[in-house]
Amino acid sequence: MKDTAERPYHHGDLRHAIIETTMEMLTEDGNWQFTLREVARRAGVSHAAPYRHFPDKTALLAEIALIGFDRLQNALRAVQAKSDRDLTSEFFAMAEAYLRFGRANPALYRLMFGGELAPAGDLHLNPRALGAFEIVIDLLERGQAAGVIRKRPVRGQAAACWAQLHGLTMLSLDGLLLSEKVGDGAVEAAMETLCDGLAS
Amino acid sequence: MKDTAERPYHHGDLRHAIIETTMEMLTEDGNWQFTLREVARRAGVSHAAPYRHFPDKTALLAEIALIGFDRLQNALRAVQAKSDRDLTSEFFAMAEAYLRFGRANPALYRLMFGGELAPAGDLHLNPRALGAFEIVIDLLERGQAAGVIRKRPVRGQAAACWAQLHGLTMLSLDGLLLSEKVGDGAVEAAMETLCDGLAS
DNA sequence: ACCTGAACACCGTTCAAGT
């Protein structure tokens, strides 16, 4: 579209390329390991080049984590949009979407909640990290209005949902919910117990 | 006690000293960061010495994680022992002990469930990692027998408890359950919801 | 049997210097 199209200089947009490459490395290798020098290598630039776009390694990772929160939010919003069913099915679909996100992006999910970024620019103060939480709150509010959810402070109920989903996701990533260890269908059973606690 | 007391050679028991030093480093610095060379430095040995006792860094960390699981189990067992109260109080005391353990040892707790050890010798296949789970199962079984817990497969209920506690602990360590973000008393509210789901 | 010292191949980060 641009008439002055001199992209082929070196990259055009190295910052974007770095983020893209980092995300690829994250998804291809479940084993969490990531070096700034390799992302530079893959992007075809010198190992010092990323420092023109990110102050340090954790700043880049914090940005990646935020993108992860955006994607999680979008995954949940997609479920919310398909509201052609009752609230209970929507609740289960939401939970399933959350768990699937974690299982599909283990390294990214771990990064989002890892804590190696806490010393950095406290990622979790960023409102983008709480978008998913608001979606759960909305669902619970509709449930209370419809009379299928127990009338309690929604934020507390949302915390229970989030903790349960986060815990299941993490334990699942750790391989701690396999049938041999914890019995068959542990995730389904746990979700059922959560539902019992929420239902009116 | 020993008549042949030639400890002051160099260390006597370097393996033990290394574990001890690692544990100290872990508890003093919440920011997860740990180098094998520094533990050697603090233990007063060369940086190659640890390799006579551990094949590599992750092997040492896996051992530390197992000790963490032992300690968690002991913390819960201490609650179990003081059974001078009803099952509901015991349940809450157990939950509180779990959360307190995580908050008191953030770096250790993160290591136990971190996943940087997964590629190593899959720590979580070790039965020591599931001791805490068995304690929860025992509590739930007594609850079902006493008629205060809903009659459902216990292992599923235990999974729900574990996931909830693990999720609350993790989110709490991440600072995601602060009042400003999620409302006041989120942990208590979440525990209440879990109870509602378990109670008969 | 246990420990040291030097060595190798890597990091993250900085900084003068290039275009």
Next chain:
DNA sequence: ACCTGAACACCGTTCAAGT
């Protein structure tokens, strides 16, 4: 304005050599 190359201070790991 953006990138490179060399440099610095670190790692994890290995291995000959010391006691």
